[in-house]
Amino acid sequence: MRLSRYFLPILKETPKEAEIVSHRLMLRAGMIRQQAAGLYSFLPLGKRVLDKVCAIIREEQNRSGAIELLMPTIQSADLWRESGRYDAYGKEMLRIQDRHERELLFGPTNEEMVTEIFRSYVRSYKDLPLNLYHIQWKFRDEVRPRFGVMRSREFLMKDAYSFDIDFERSKTAYDRMFVAYLRTFSRLGLQAIPMRADTGPIGGNLSHEFIILASTGESEVFCHKDYLSLDVPGEDVDFDDAASLAAIVDTWTTPYAATDEMHDEAAWGAVPESDKLAARGIEVGHIFHFGTKYSEPMNAFVTGPDGKDVPVQMGSYGIGPSRLLAAIIEASHDEAGIIWPKSVAPFDVGLINMKPGDADCDAACERLYRDLGATGLDVLYDDQDTRAGAKFASMDLIGLPVQVIVGPRGAKAGEAEIKIRATGERETISLDAVTARVSA
Ligand code: 5CA
Numbered sequence: 451m452r453l454s455r456y457f458l459p460i461l462k463e464t465p466k467e468a469e470i471v472s473h474r475l476m477l478r479a480g481m482i483r484q485q486a487a488g489l490y491s492f493l494p495l496g497k498r499v500l501d502k503v504c505a506i507i508r509e510e511q512n513r514s515g516a517i518e519l520l521m522p523t524i525q526s527a528d529l530w531r532e533s534g535r536y537d538a539y540g541k542e543m544l545r546i547q548d549r550h551e552r553e554l555l556f557g558p559t560n561e562e563m564v565t566e567i568f569r570s571y572v573r574s575y576k577d578l579p580l581n582l583y584h585i586q587w588k589f590r591d592e593v594r595p596r597f598g599v600m601r602s603r604e605f606l607m608k609d610a611y612s613f614d615i616d617f618e619r620s621k622t623a624y625d626r627m628f629v630a631y632l633r634t635f636s637r638l639g640l641q642a643i644p645m646r647a648d649t650g651p652i653g654g655n656l657s658h659e660f661i662i663l664a665s666t667g668e669s670e671v672f673c674h675k676d677y678l679s680l681d682v683p684g685e686d687v688d689f690d691d692a693a694s695l696a697a698i699v700d701t702w703t704t705p706y707a708a709t710d711e712m713h714d715e716a717a718w719g720a721v722p723e724s725d726k727l728a729a730r731g732i733e734v735g736h737i738f739h740f741g742t743k744y745s746e747p748m749n750a751f752v753t754g755p756d757g758k759d760v761p762v763q764m765g766s767y768g769i770g771p772s773r774l775l776a777a778i779i780e781a782s783h784d785e786a787g788i789i790w791p792k793s794v795a796p797f798d799v800g801l802i803n804m805k806p807g808d809a810d811c812d813a814a815c816e817r818l819y820r821d822l823g824a825t826g827l828d829v830l831y832d833d834q835d836t837r838a839g840a841k842f843a844s845m846d847l848i849g850l851p852v853q854v855i856v857g858p859r860g861a862k863a864g865e866a867e868i869k870i871r872a873t874g875e876r877e878t879i880s881l882d883a884v885t886a887r888v889s890a
Contacts, residue, residue, distance in 0.1 A: 451797065452819075453832045457494050460844050470666040472779035473598035475788050479848045481775070488595025488603030495848060496775065498796035500606065503771045503778075504585055506637050506793060507608050514630035514689045516581040516610050521563050523587050527553035529562045532748050539651060542590045556589035559652065561744050561766055564611040568762065569750035575615040578752065578762075579623055583610030585771065600732070600776040601668070610767040615754055617741070620763035624656065624739045625695040627767040629683050631660050631735050632702065636682040638774060639791025640781055642734060643677045644702055648711040652766060654740025659709055660769075661731035664780040671731040672713055674705035674721055709733075732777045739765040788849030789872050797830040799888055800850040804838045810861035814881055818854060818866065825889040846871065852888055 459480040468474040476482045481496030492500055508518065524546070530536035536555075544556040557563070564582055572580065585608045595603045612623035628644065635642035640662050647659035661671050683698050706721050708714065709731070718726070744750070745761040752762050782789045790796070799822055803815040819831045830850060832841050838857075845853050855867040866884050869876045879887060 451828070451830050453830060454834050456830070458844075458848070459493065460847065468598065470597050470600070470776075470780070471783060472600065472666075472776035475779055475783060475847070476598055476776065479788060482599060484598075488592060488601075490599055490602055490604075490772075492772075495796050499775055499790070499794055500771060502794040502796070503638060503774050504606075504608070507585070507634055507769055507771060510630045510634040510637070511583050511608065511610060513633075513685075514581075514626045515579075516583045516627075516630075518584060519567075519582055520584045521557075521560055521567075521586060523557055523589070524554050525557045525560075525563055527555055529566055530555065533562050533565075533744050534747060535562065535651070542592065544589050544591055557586075558588055558590045559607075559766070559768075560584070560586075560609055561611065561652070561764075562748065565744045565748045565750050565764070568611075568613055569745075569748065572613070572762075573753060575752055575754050579612065579614050579619060581610055581612040581623060581626070583608060583767075597666070598776060599772045602772065605770060606772040608769040608771060612765045612767070613750075613752075614763045615752060615760070617763055620739060620741070620765060621656075622692040622695060624737065624765050625692070625699045626689050627737050627765070628658065628699050628702070629687055629689070629695055631737065631767075631769070632682050632698075633685075633687070634769065635660060635662075635734065637793055638778060639793060640734070640774075640778060641678065643671075643673055643707055643731075645671060645673065645707040645709050645731075646703075646712045647709050647736065649738055649740070652736075652738045652740065653743045654738045654765075656739040658703075658737050659733045660735035660737075661709070662734055662777050662781055663727070663729045664732050664777070665730055666780055667730035667732040669731050669733060670710040671708070671729055672710075672718055673707035673727050673729075675725045675727050676705040677702075677707060677727075732773070732780065734774055734777050735767075735769040737765065737767040783849070786843070787847035790849045790851060792851050795851050796828075796848070797850050798827040798852065799829045800845045800848070800853045801829050801831040802838075802841050802845060802853060802855045803831070803833050804841070804855065804857040806833055806835050808858045808861070811856050811858050814856050814861040814864075814866065818856070818881065818884055821885040822854075822888060825885060827889055854884055854888065 461478045465477045483491045546554045588607045614620035642660040644658040647657045649657045742761040751759040805811045822829045853869040
């Protein structure tokens, strides 16, 4: 992508309304635009990162055996009356009437709708286990939308829903998602700690929040230092092997970890002082096992091997991709701007032409742009006629992992400079070697 043809509205001033660093940087880097309180457009750079985050989430959901579908954002109030949540949900739910005065709502979550789909088609335990997920916009009329996309009113959610014949198997479904989440967050460059959590309006009694430690986090959290060095399961994890999944979950739930709502002073007191991590955290995922809370009132029954009908056992599993953009930035930035982990960077390489119009610079950059692109790398080429200083600052701000810098003197000598954004390391190498080095 040539910057001269792209839409990257970088702000020079730090926006006053932004209280935390991720919000400031997302606005300055031209990633998001507020349209009304808690409602954001994702501008092209933000959209690219959002897509990359979703792609990783999708890969790990699919790997674990979950199946993608897409449910609408608007739901009927009647469906929610069946579970009893229409009245219980309160003011956070945006209620709408259509032209026929039918009551609708903008979905804050999808337990009811997915249960309706399930009961319409599935009758037998032989069709289980089943886990259906989608990535769809949600709306919650939060009392205090704040910190940009960290706590917005409209936000993207990956929500998965598992269906099983009995408690034991549904616990395995829970473990499967637990392990998929460990892998997902690790691939996003984050260290996420699963913590026992309150279930709120979703319900049930088994629940974990996945928390990123960050000083700007909204929740107070308490955990054992051991979490920082636990191994994340590899690609080869067998999602059909219930025992090994349970063993992984065991390892990841044994050291103490809890959010303030679930904090147990006595258990915390037993953790040696030097192993205690009391910090603030950002919730990036939340998983729930709630058994028959929805299947019973909504009549989602299946016939078991003994011929008896039983309400299906369910769990739900959420991740917030739009919040994740902010969480990743909270975890990875410096005073110059964002430092994207490679896996989610909006472009792989930033190519800076320090002097557009200079024949050597132009020729070298055009060649690098073509060659780097041919290896499959996404290159953002700053071909604009602006000051070199401003180019460097913008490139640092948007945080691409690698920069390739071409100036008139270097270009004449057949050289370019490579800069690694995360470490600031710089190296001058021959133009011929750039593509191989950057794509290695
Ligand atoms: N149905 C369940 C799980 S599918 C559910 O709704 N869970 S939740 O309420 O915990 O939300 C799931 C995830 O959505 C959260 O972990 C968080 O990452 C994200 N999320 C929730 N509220 C917001 C919000 N206001 N802004 C941005 N992301 C949010």
